[in-house]
Amino acid sequence: MTERSKSSEPYFRVRRVYDPPSSDDGIRVLVDRLWPRGVSKERADVQEWMKDVTPSSALRSWYHEDRESRFPEFERRYRDELAEPDRVELTDKLRALARTSTVTLVTSVKDIEHSHVPVLVRHLTES
Secondary structure: OOEOOOOOOOOEEEEEOOOOOOOOOOEEEEOOOOOOOOOOHHHHOOOEEOHHHOOOHHHHHHHHOOHHHHHHHHHHHHHHHHOOHHHHHHHHHHHHHHHHEOEEEEEOOOOHHHOHHHHHHHHHHHO
16 A cells, blocks of 8 residues: 555545556545446455445436536536535545545546546545
8 A cells, every 4th residue: 555644635546447456556446336347356456435426326327418518517516416415424534545545546437537537536635
């Protein structure tokens, strides 16, 4: 596990679950609602699976109907969901982990840039 200074601001790396784990990943946290197809738990090498920190099924379905034009509204709605008490507990846990260790958020999405992951990272590092 990669140690970080306790006074460090939270920092998060992002990797696809289909890429081989790296020795500098630190704590690997899967941030997908569904387990990735074709990936065993051993191969994923995740220490946590925080499926409840992901967008709701309704929001995810709405967004996937028109990903290009809906991203700004998707981000706003997802941030609203992240402000819900049960999700605040999870995001606080991720921040606490990242203050003392490298945390790698792992996902199966192909287009990470236009997914929930960068929204989550911004939320974690700006709040």
